[in-house]
Amino acid sequence: MTETTEVKRAEVREQAEAILRRLAGEHAKLREDQWRAIEALTVDRRRVLCVQRTGWGKSAVYFVATALLRAGVTATGPTVIVSPLLALMRNQVDAAARAGIRARTINSANLDEWSLIEAEVRAGEVDVLLISPERLNNPDFRDNVLPGLAASTGLLVVDEAHCVSDWGHDFRPDYRRLRTFLAGLPSRTPVLATTATANARVTADVADQLGDALVLRGPLDRDSLRLAVLDLPNPAHRLAWLADHLERLPGSGIVYTLTVAGATETAEFLRSRGFPVASYTGQVEDADRRAAEQDLLDNKIKALVATSALGMGFDKPDLGFVVHLGAPSSPIAYYQQVGRAGRAVEHAEVVLLPGAEDAAIWRYFASLAFPPEEQVRAVLANLWPDRPMSTQALEPLVDLRRNRLEMMLKVLDVDGAVRRARGGWLATGEPWTYDTERLRRVAEARSSEQKTMIEYASTTACRMEFLRRCLDDPGAAPCGRCDNCAGPLFDAEVSGASLAAADAFLGRPGVEIAPKKMWPTGLAAVGVSLKGKIAPSEQIETGRAVGRLSDLGWGNRLRGLVAPEAPDAPIPDDLAAAVVEILKSWAHGDDAWPERPAAVVAISSRRHPELISSLAGHIARIGRLPMLGAIVSAHAAESDHRGNSAQRVRSLHDAFTVPAEVAAELSGLTGPLLLVDDLVDSGWTMSLAGRALRQSGAKGVLPLALAVAG
Structure with missing residues (x-):
């Protein structure tokens, strides 16, 4: 290294220390690895991965580097920080202001400011622009803003960079789109990736995606x-x-x-x-x-x-x-x-x-991971190369809930099999392979x-x-x-x-079962001629359950009874007592049932017939109500179902049969029915069984279950 270069580096460090003092106070001093990162970014224009404990000062690195790059002889464009959370963005904007750095953010919470901020960026009035990873594939942003931003970026910062790796504990598919951003950067544009939570495997994966990166990994002890x-x-x-x-x-x-x-x-x-x-x-x-x-x-x-x-x-x-x-x-x-x-x-x-x-x-959360291949192929088969399909329109055609479908589409987008466009998703026609081995290893x-x-x-x-x-x-x-x-x-x-x-x-029983009032959108695409509002004459009332499967109090107890693998047995005494308490509270107060029930009907069960029949019988005896029998389903209504509402309605809309002996009793009842089941998951089993009873003459239907999923 020449003497001139040494002098230049010493001058840059002196300037960096001065900027840090503005940011963090008069006694602040750069750690050695902080300086190594700043030096690599501002002098050598390299790519750097910092794996350092929380509180080490990763944000100081990119704010100091930004100030140096923006004030240089050949001043650079703005620093772009890809940040995962709004809370982080708000904190970063405030921190930048303390160092005299002008920071703005483009996110889902400030849509009305986007045009102004984009104009400020083009005018060189913004030092730091914070964006979410999701913004990288917003069609308007990707097509109209991102190319110019990539060309003018002075420094790219990837915060919480472990999200880039699907080996990481918090992998986010949108982060993988940074490959496109990286590919569009001019040569020698510095890049900084930071994280406090990356093991050796994640570190190697992120460094490989960055390219030729200087990895600065410090001790992770937190002595406080x-x-x-x-x-x-x-x-x-x-x-x-x-x-x-x-x-x-x-x-x-x-x-x-x-x-x-x-x-x-x-x-x-x-x-x-x-x-x-x-x-x-x-x-x-x-x-x-x-x-x-x-x-x-x-x-x-x-x-x-x-x-x-x-x-x-x-x-x-x-x-x-x-x-x-x-x-x-x-x-x-x-x-x-x-x-x-x-x-x-x-x-x-x-x-x-x-x-x-x-x-x-x-x-439960592991069960929501990337779907099996047959479901992915079903999604690809329903997409067109020239006609965008929205997630909402695609959802009825595949048996995946909205958030899982969105996550899968993002991964396919990163893999090049689909592309997000204005109005929805397009198939690219590119060959795609389901990476069974990698998913197994993850x-x-x-x-x-x-x-x-x-x-x-x-x-x-x-x-x-x-x-x-x-x-x-x-x-x-x-x-x-x-x-x-x-x-x-x-x-x-x-x-x-x-x-x-x-x-x-925790022992207080009772949560509401919300009635369905609208049919899922897109049912016509799966051959079901239902849409819009559910007719009031076919709706069920607001119901009650003992608790949620995720409750701190009742959750464990209920999972042991209603889980698919749970053995079938009569209703235990403690649950029977809890149901009685629910019925008592339901009869009084501001949210009391509109009318006292006149009879009890059960939903037939393949998994837990004894549990449900004993529960319905107990309610009938305690309430001195006639037990009319059970409504039966022609399909496997209680299969493990984590799909979407449209598919659930498709499989159940004509599945329930009201036995003749039950139907014969309905016309003579003066009040609503109590409809009893063990578990309410999507809510459509209860809603469609209740609809069948309403169509057969029931004055009203009050749902009652042991548990609500979620």
């Missing part, structure tokens, strides 16, 4: 985190423990759950015990999520009770604790979530409260991660060392802080009062 695991017997104990110990946990933090129902229930229980908390899930409106984020940032609440919807990118440096009610399915995902805590505080508490139901939840990797997570919960060795070894950190060593190294900080004891409150809360 104190890890612990407590083995508690059931969900009520876990809620009671949280109520007893939440006040002792430092500052404010996050309580993670595995399901939306778990987050909702936990937040409701903690509020009932006087704690200021908010729930945060994918089903919460964006404005409410933003308000909850801000309340946590401002320490107005003790905790956000969240699903994985709150994960990558949420930046609260003084977050004091992370508690998991239920274990994530991957130790790498777990490390990523607990890494939100302790970034700017000396100590942060991390507590895992695993549950016996965790494995069942993991299996599934095996997921299964191995689940086993490893169970080992983490039971290990007697250092927990931080365990997690670091899962991430292939060569510097993994005992931390001296976790419960196994230093002894437990918390015990498993819970107070009688909190346990009684949790038992009562």
Whole structure:
């Protein structure tokens, strides 16, 4: 290296240190690997992959590099940051402003600003543009904005780059479209990919997709985190423990759950015990999520009770604790979530409260992975090369639910078999092979991660060392802080009062069964002449079930009764008592049934005939109602069904027969029927069985089930 080059690098480093001080304060100083990354990006114009722990300062690298590149002798175009979450985008815009960097974002929440922002980019008024990976394949953005953006980009940043790899714990098909963006960049355009959660396999995969990349991998220890695991017997104990110990946990933090129902229930229980908390899930409106984020940032609440919807990118440096009610399915995902805590505080508490139901939840989410080949081929067979078909129009033709179909189409798009266009999807006609072997290996990797997570919960060795070894950190060593190294900080004891409150809360039976009011779209395409609103004379009423399969309280109990593999047996006493409580509450209050039922009818079952008949008989005896019999299905109405509504209606719309002896009784009834089943999944079995009864003369139909899926 020449003396002139050395001088230039020294000058660039001096400028970089000055920019960092503007960003992070007068005493801030670049870490050695931060400088190596900045030097490679700004001086050598290389591609860099940074695998560094949360809080290391990856954002400082790309903000400093941006400032240097924008102020250079040959000033570059804007930095483009591909970022997965709106929460991360909002934090990054605020951080950029502190360094005097003008940042804008294009995402689904600011559609009305797109034209203005695009004009600002073309005018050179934007230093940093943050976009979501999904935006890369929005037809208008891809065709009209992306080519010019790729040609003018001064630096491309791929944040949370483990999402690029389908070996990663949070693979997102949209991230794979970065290959197209990378291919359109001018030569020597620097690229930075960053992540805190990549093992050796994911690191190698991402580096291979980047091309000739400098990989900077640092130690992943988080010396502020104190890890612990407590083995508690059931969900009520876990809620009671949280109520007893939440006040002792430092500052404010996050309580993670595995399901939306778990987050909702936990937040409701903690509020009932006087704690200021908010729930945060994918089903919460964006404005409410933003308000909850801000309340946590401002320490107005003790905790956000969240699903994985709150994960990558949420930046609260003084977050004091992370508690998991239920274990994530991957130790790498777990490390990523607990890494939100302790970034700017000396100590942060991390507590895992695993549950016996965790494995069942993991299996459910695993069942939603990439579909089998015959379903993929069915989708491709229904697409045209010159006539776009929307997902909504395609859905009735294939037995896949909307979100799974969308995910599959994104993968096929990346593979080149389909192309997204204005109005829907097109077949490209390119040859495509179902990669059975790779999908098998990915599934095996997921299964191995689940086993490893169970080992983490039971290990007697250092927990931080365990997690670091899962991430292939060569510097993994005992931390001296976790419960196994230093002894437990918390015990498993819970107070009688909190346990009684949790038992009562989780033991409350009763969730609504929402009636169907509209037929699925596109039924004509599958030969069913139903559309629009369901006639009021054919609708069922709002119903009731004991609980959801995902409930913290009733979930385990119900899964053991209604799961396909569950043995058939008469209704247990505790469930029978819960049904009676539901009927009592249903008869009174603001949401009482419109009219007392006049008789009971069951839906015939191939899997659990004794369970359903005994349940219906018990209801009839308790309510002193006539038991009319069962409505029967000509098809396998209770097959494992995770497909979409159109396919469900196609298979069931003419399946139910009302026996003559049942039909003969209907005209003489003065009130509605109670229609009894074990499980409501899509809701169409109950709706179409009820429709058949209404058409046969039933005045009304009140659905009653043991469980609701979800």
